[in-house]
Amino acid sequence: MTYVSNIFNSSLNSNRSLKYYSVEVITFDGDSYTEEVEARSADEAQEIAASMYDDVDYTMVQGCFAY
Structure with a gap:
């Protein structure tokens, strides 16, 4: 993976409970x-989504849904 874009600030990741993330790969x-x-954070969500494909160029979080 060459580039990871995270549009969320650190306050979103301060609550470490599981959330659903929509990640574009x-x-x-x-x-x-x-x-x-x-995932527990946007960074973790991007890592999980990237691991689903072999030739990932970059990922970007599109949304977060807490439950």
Whole structure:
């Protein structure tokens, strides 16, 4: 992975309970996928989503849904 974009500030990640994150994954081929993952932080969500694909160029959190 060459680039990770995190648009959330640290206050969102201060509560370490599980949340659902919508993460866009872009591959080197230019394909775009949106994954819904459960994680404790935006960084963790991006790592989980990136691990689902082999040739990830970058990821970006699109939204967060607490429950």
